[in-house]
Amino acid sequence: MPAQLSADIVVIGSGIVGALAARRLAQQGASVLILEAGPRLESARIVAAFRNSPLKGNWMAPYPPSPWAPHPIYVPKDNGYLKQAGPYPYPAEYIRAVGGTTWHWAAQAWRLVPNDVRIKSLYGVGVDWPLTYEELDPWYQEAEEILGVAGADNTGSPRQHPFPMEPVAEPWSMRRFRERLAPAYPVVANTVARNSRGYDGRPACVGNNSCQPICPVNAQYLGINAVEAAEAAGAKLVPNAVVYRIEHDAKGRIAALHYYAPDKSEHRVTGKTFILAANGIESPKLLLLSASSKYPNGLANSSGMVGRHLMDHPSTSLTFYADEELWLGRGPQSPSSINTLRDGAFRSQHAPYRLDFTNISQVYGVTNDLIKEGVYGAEFEKQLRWRAARQVNVKNVLEVLPNPDNRIALSAEKDAMGIPKPEAHYAIDDYTRRAAEVSKADFARIAELMGGTGLRYSAEGQFANNQHITGTMSMGNDPASSVVDAFGRTHDHENLFVCSTGVMPTAATMNSTLTAVALALRTAEHILPAKQARAATAHAGREADLA
């Protein structure tokens, strides 16, 4: 490897967001270099690692962190990478590897609802985004066509053009929820980057029911597909390149990146434009790490907001037995949800939420429960079948408002490369807690309509995390209160952009990936506009495909 690399565009991070920005820029003829801290992974090895894992309930088990680019692991014990400053734990999970965290996702590819970007104006809470839903719409469409998104029109998110694909076939279990909860609750198909037919060389779903930790057949779009597309468009990728400093010049422009190889040899990469796309935790960490005499609080941080406004989606849930056999585990893991509570006047009082039904096989969990309870003999088989057929779960996906006290900071503790670890400061406020309380009535009603017995609510005051890391580099028009502008350009450094879920100023109620991809495509267009002729051709092609 040469001691120094250079490109027009240098992207830090090879997750779905950074890789799709890289792809688009490479398609416009720019030389693009992607630096990824982690190693390349192989799908078949991930599948084998899961099958051989003694901890089938721990979906991070097939993704052991590399020593030079650690990521948080909590089971069977906390590896101590993401330090917890409290008061509430924030056990985020993500993957530092080529392709990033969407190796391991449920392919939920949701749009926001239009009011999500105006909650300050409409409800007096949070902040407004510096752009409208209508401005996002074409970028959502472009993202959906790249990822191959299957969805229905009845989820509350308007669109100008059709989805690339019909919704994925509804599992029997979800059909029964839909039929039995109507008309009290409309249960609709989730919007997913999962194929309901062959799309872009990848097959239709065949129901492996392991979307997390890995789709073995690539029926769902993965970050590695984005990387391969970027490389096909001409982008170069350096794996195992742990960027530890962003270097600026006297004028405040970014001049170079410095990275360690696993042997801790130091490398310098120059470029004209830099894109930080290392996720909502590693990206602010790197900005803070890059403090200099000119920027003592870190880069892009004249507002003091880098790392702040950390948000995610906490969940509480209800598990119960339905009064009929539903057999979760047939088809994809997360097929259906209730979307009517994503918006409303109540948002001035409490958080909105989505209600999500799992279709994850219950066999593993039930087996563990039976062993824990000491159910042996003939009763074991009988109970396993009875519970696995009937056990269901509904959870809420709650909005968290931006709060500067919730933040990612640098820990005093360092990783094996001598780089400070990230430290999470997090709390869940009353706005979110009130919604969790309100949703209990929904849980109870849903259980009632399903003839539920054995109701088990998640423990009072306990929230599961959903790994939708948002807000740590928020976009806004005011440089005093935000990190990047509406196009993802840092207010402080003309040639430094951020593509990440971290730029989202509010978290809304939806998985954040599609919005981050849409924003990244918009950023890429802003950096280097698509050639008009090519754009027209592409659009015509899409029209033909849809016809």
Add this chain to the structure above:
Amino acid sequence: MATNLPGSIGTRCDSPVDPSRRRLLAGLLTAYTASLIPWALAQPAPHADRGAFTALSAILVGRQALDAAQATRLYDALAAAHPNFPADVQALLALINERHIDPLQLQGVLDGEHSPLAPLPRQIVSAWCLGVIGSGEGARCVAYETALNAVIVADVLKPPTYAYGSYGSWAAKPNT
């Protein structure tokens, strides 16, 4: 892929019997335990420790048949992980033989008496039903598709990572 799936597992302990060593599992059982696993009476048990493991396993997991090759694998793994394993297995089987303990009551009895054998049923059931030996950081997986929790539901579900079927096949009512 189909050959790896639970459906292909032998469902009887039908390894050939050596007539010169016609010691049967029945010899390790009382009338009470034999009533729990009547199929086992005629099974060969040339090795008392392994025979006791097969009998105790069958009682604990409540199956009327167990795969012989899997039994060998699990026994070896459990014996390697727990030095006293063969003696403990014999002791627990003897306890059930003598006291006619209902499998459903067994854990409560052992826990209530603070028996040193109390961890044993969970170790054996975890091995058969989860395919896991040990726990925490020392845990390891010795079976997945052939673990009993997959086998018991194999008529309805595939173990996660295995394809359920052609696109949309999950839309139909489960055929149980």
